[in-house]
Amino acid sequence: PNVVELKNINKVYGENTPNPTQVLFDLSLNFEESSFNSIIGQSGSGKSTLLNILGTLDKATSGDVVINGKKTQDLKANELSTLRNESIGFIFQFHYLLPEFTAIENVLMPFKISKKPITEEVLNRANELLDIVGLSTKKNNLANNLSGGQQQRVAIARSLINNPKIILADEPTGNLDSDTTEQVYELLREINLKFKTTFIIITHDRHIAEKADRIIEIKDGRINLDIKK
Numbered sequence: 001p002n003v004v005e006l007k008n009i010n011k012v013y014g015e016n017t018p019n020p021t022q023v024l025f026d027l028s029l030n031f032e033e034s035s036f037n038s039i040i041g042q043s044g045s046g047k048s049t050l051l052n053i054l055g056t057l058d059k060a061t062s063g064d065v066v067i068n069g070k071k072t073q074d075l076k077a078n079e080l081s082t083l084r085n086e087s088i089g090f091i092f093q094f095h096y097l098l099p100e101f102t103a104i105e106n107v108l109m110p111f112k113i114s115k116k117p118i119t120e121e122v123l124n125r126a127n128e129l130l131d132i133v134g135l136s137t138k139k140n141n142l143a144n145n146l147s148g149g150q151q152q153r154v155a156i157a158r159s160l161i162n163n164p165k166i167i168l169a170d171e172p173t174g175n176l177d178s179d180t181t182e183q184v185y186e187l188l189r190e191i192n193l194k195f196k197t198t199f200i201i202i203t204h205d206r207h208i209a210e211k212a213d214r215i216i217e218i219k220d221g222r223i224n225l226d227i228k229k
């Protein structure tokens with residue numbers, strides 16, 4: 001089954017200005033449950049716009065976004081944020097950790113922010129995730145005192161704390177050296193296999209992209225290639 005469906009998505013920025021620009025053109029894509037996908041394409045081709053629409057962080061000008069079988073167009077803002085919190089984890093190039101908080105506090109941050117109780121179960125999950133990303137011995141270190149690769153691992157653990165079905169990642173290793181990049185990708189793959197999380201990852205690293213089950217190339221706001229292995 002599909003976990004995300006995009007149907008005939010168009011995106012125009014500055015719709016009501018003298019200079020509207022269309023960046024996505026009638027784009028349709030389905031993503032299967034538990035799949036590991038990469039999105040490639042030149043800078044400015046529309047990858048981030050696509051990912052933001054997939055994650056309901058931005059709205060399409062027209063077309064449908066269906067997440068876990070739910071049409072998102074008709075949802076109210078609070079329903080949308082619930083769906084997002086329950087179903088989607090985000091990883092960005094810049095990890096946006098809070099530097100003065102510890103690794104485990106950062107992993108728990110989505111709960112702190114939404115004022116949800118941190119139960120023993122949640123705490124156990126945070127510890128398990130830090131273990132999976134190889135940072136259990138550093139869980140009480142301030143984020144500030146971790147290396148770039150370690151910080152991105154904390155961000156990965158944080159993206160998983162709500163047990164999302166889908167992880168959306170925008171250049172998650174854009175800021176890391178090539179050895180660390182390799183390790184972070186192996187980790188994402190491990191998580192994909194362990195939790196059956198669907199991954200959709202933007203990367204400009206072809207070598208990395210080719211390790212995915214499916215490579216989608218966006219060119220000028222359209223699908224140029226869609227290769228499934």
Ligand code: ADP
Nearest residue numbers: 013014023041042043044045046047048049050
């Ligand atoms: P990519 O991620 O592939 O680099 P983007 O989705 O960031 O591409 O951008 C696609 C095009 O849309 C670019 O021409 C960019 O300048 C434009 N764009 C992106 N975001 C906005 C915005 N908020 N307002 C206006 N134009 C935007």
Ligand code: ADP
Nearest residue numbers: 013042043044045046047048049052093170171
């Ligand atoms: P990337 O290529 O990694 O997506 P960009 O520099 O194109 O990075 O975009 C960074 C952010 O700025 C994105 O969130 C994008 O939506 C926004 N953005 C890009 N181009 C424009 C633009 N012309 N006007 C407003 N926002 C933009």
